[in-house]
Amino acid sequence: MREKLGFLVCVWFLLYGSCLGRFVVEKNSLKVTSPDSLKDVYECAIGNFGVPQYGGTMVGTLVYPKSNQKACKSFDDADISFKSKPGGMPIFLLMDRGDCYFTLKAWNAQNAGAAAILVADDRVEALITMDTPEEEDEKADYLQNITIPSALISKALGDNIKRALSKGDLVNINLDWRESLPHPDERVEFEFWTNSNDECGPKCDSQIEFVKNFKGAAQILEQKGYTQFTPHYITWYCPEAFILSNQCKSQCINHGRYCAPDPEQDFTKGYDGKDVVVQNLRQACFFKVANESGKPWLWWDYVTDFAIRCPMKEKKYTKECADQVIESLGIDLKQIDKCIGDPQADVDNPVLKAEQEAQIGKGSRGDVTILPTLVVNNRQYRGKLGKGAVLKAICSGFEETTEPALCLTEGIETNECLENNGGCWQDKAANITACRDTFRGRLCECPVVQGVQFVGDGYTHCAATGALRCEINNGGCWKGSKDGRTYSACIDDHTKDCKCPPGFRGDGVKTCDDIDECKEKLACNCNECRCKNTWGSHECKCSGNLLYMQEHDTCISKDVNTRFSWGFFWVIILGLAAAGIVGYAMYKYRIRRYMDSEIRAIMAQYMPLDNQGEVPSHIPHGNV
Template identity: 25%
Template sequence: MATNTCAQSAESVYIRGIYSKDEFKTPVTGTLANFGRPGYGTQLLGELRYHWGHSGCSATDYTENLFENVSAGVGNILLLHHGAAANCSVIDMALKAQENGHADACVIIDELTTSDELPGTLAHSGDKHDYLSSLMLTIPVILATFEVGAALAYYAQTEGHLVEIDFQSSREKTYSTTVDVQFWSGSFGCDTAQCHLSDRFLHRLSENLLWLEHNNRIRFTPRYTVYTCPSGYDETACNGQCLSGGRYCSLHPGYAGYTGRNVILLSLHSLCVHSVLNSTGAPWMWHSWLNNFKYQCTMESGNFNVNCSDRIFTELGTHPTELDAVHECVGDEDGVHPLLEENEEERVRQNVVYHPTLVADGVQYRGSLNETTASQFICSAFSADYGKPPICQPERTFGLCDIGQEGSQACAMNPFGATTCVEKKSGFYDCECPAGYEGPTTFIPGGHKVLISECRKVNHCKTHCLGDDMSCTNLIEGYTCSCHNGGNYLETEDSCNIEKVSSSTSLGAGAIIAIVFSVVILFVVMVAVLVKKITSMPDWLMATFKRFSALQEESPGASASSADAPPDEEAGAEDVSPSDEEPIPPTYQEATAAANNV
């Protein structure tokens, strides 16, 4: 078995000063961390802020004067020290820079590390606290040696702040349309949190891998870390965890009833399944086989075995001869296995020491176990001259903020209350404050960043509807303002237009009194005119009206009773007869017309 003799292959980034004169004309090199969000295939233009005299481990280290004169439209890049006196991990320092320093990227100087040791220093520590912290990191984290850090600090203090970080891959671009991709797992099966994390990462990434492989844009190969039984262990111990007398071993899976031997055997079986499917021209079907196996053939169900694997393989619609080819590939469990030999040689050549590890064209992925960032890493390996695959286009969205997806889950756990997930076209997402809240990062005119550590409820009534004649009600989104005395609130002027409303839409008490008085006067005048008309009628017209009224009171078809008439009038009625000289009384119509003409 070969031994590990070469340095680990890690992704490098280039940092150059925009206003550099001499020392900084040639870009300096940093190394990407195994956590955070590297912007693969992009460049970041930002102002470098040298955080001298503070550890960067406490929220109080990040004060507002750190962001004085920050230009609008550029990123905020913090340069921090992580030395022997630091009382926090690199991950914690990066998280503080992101949340309290509002950094878009951070460069951490490790005074005790050489360039050859950078990849190991940046590796995930495996600590549970560091792991939880790394999940919340959404910015690139770059580690620099003391020499590189000194050059950056000198530039930031003497020549200007503006720098460019180039995340374009340092690898040589492929001159074909296909990229070689390998995914390394610690073992095929185990019952630890790290194994579940690795499985979930590959499962989410498999959608893009399957599409790329089906369209001949990548050549994907699964890989597993295989150990040799150390010297000093007895044969019984080795046989329990190994095949071929200790030649190919895997760690104990951590689940009762299973050993490392079960794991290494299924690892070999997985490699053979991929090899056979690849020979049939359908290598992408391996992802379907794996996802079904991980779901149906679990240790907990007691189905973690070759029989379950064979059943899944058959359900894919494969030919029986292809299943025979898988068994032939596995061969004698305790024999020499060419696929495991090739696997180990490739591990040494690639110097894979961390799991899981994603490799594209010989360069190892750096960043958190995030399928979106990992997809960008693979996409950055394609040469633009040969055309990037459609899923690598910047306008594509990934549904990161959908319920149950990475973005929505991460934002739901945001410690500062930024629970609203907003997906960006670049394949990233931001956790922002919900409606009615502000922070943790906001801007004021001039592009200056205001330091806000957590989302706080917005009180619009502090700046609006402040007049003595107003009442303000704060809402989740916005506010309402009511004016006293029935006024109309003018939002653009933040005032009440009471006077205008009174003259155009309301009547005062004086106007109402004047109207009532006018109506009374008009009524009195009309009555007086009517009385005058009546009293000015001639005597003959009045007699006619009286006679007409008397006739109206008589019943139709009967004469007036003599008993009803006064005696004196009844006695003299027969003696009264008009003389020839009296005028003839007018008819009813003539009398009415005469009255109207008075």
């Protein structure tokens, strides 16, 4: 379908306009690592078949066969194998352009064991995209079975490689697709340009098969917000001078504004091109209505179910059958019919008009001229239309470390952390690693485990930090248990230091050795003391009936200590009693003296005292 419809596009425009679409050659990097004379990075054009390793790299040794250098014949005839030997590097096959299809060259190389093919151009020109054959061929079923990547290189590079190989040099190549598709953020936007026509042979069958196989992955990615998908449909317009022609009437709707080729390429039988346009419009409207209801992923169900329930071959490619599928998915038929409008009206259809405008390439994306076409992050995908191959391309469009788990499953990418931990730091005991698998390779980053941040270079060292760091593998510090005791060198604070606890000596990380306080005379140094070392501590005892006082590092008699204690107690009691008696006596004495002085003062006012003079008994004259 890809070649036929692309060819029909040009036929249509050659008849009614032009065929000058802007086709963009998608490229990847090719790095020659040996010999020194060729060491450099070159561009090569990705083939439009096989499985490019989007997001990854491949390393191999280049071989240029002595015969069958255009690879148009099977290498089995020459009993030649390009399978890599155990422990050896994969073999990339260099071949010349010409004499047969690019796809046949790739197929023969793949069957001979080659891991990838490089086709050297036979003319000096800008790089072109190697495409699949344009004509239908029943023997071309192998096209969907090509799994090795392919690339076209310039004539100059091809000639230089051939000269190096002829001199006996070993030519090693690194094919790099990591930057073939942009990966700016955490969401991938992709478009699928397709067609509802199912009467175009094996290519249409493979397209429907792809939709069925990819549906599950596409819906998971869309529902979880990892991707934003948009389906598109190619239509063409009929020039005004030919609107009333039978060809335009049978292939176009809305008075020649939107057209599609006849499915059987026979205007006298079967369905017409206008039937295809209407069904394309219905599928586009289904997506529009489903998207507005928050369920854009239902498009995959509708297209899959319609292909199964309403095929052209069974004469079920009708509105009635389509409506039954739509109702089964719970989408409002009235909204879809309103979106479709009147195909006979001489007016623009907003949906199809937008589709025609979207066919024109913008920015890094070229014009869409062939079906099917997949566009990932505004860059056209190259390669086989298969679930695994397309998923690789979509996964390579995510920013590192943001890709969904689906992209890191076996068969989609290689987990470099599984071999030698990717060369990153790890703590095997705690099962903690700094190796982080991403679709484009591994990253060595100190991890966050149970809320605890590890810091370091990620390659040779990572240490836990923060208040909870001792909860994760004891903060990377030493820890030991013996005789029912456990000691740790981790300090549970915001530092990241490891310090041996009292009674131990060491670096705190790998070792903390017990200190023998007895041998080193660090305790129990009194004459009567007996010292016994224990793990992480010591014990001091005194001989005889003596008691050890740790704060003074001395021994004292238990009896003396007892007498001294009771004697001191009685002294205090007697002292307090004496002080009370003396105080009471002083109090009584002072009260008595105070009362005596008061009584004497009162008596002096009413009677003479012994020490006072007598009062005269006569009255002097003149004082009457």
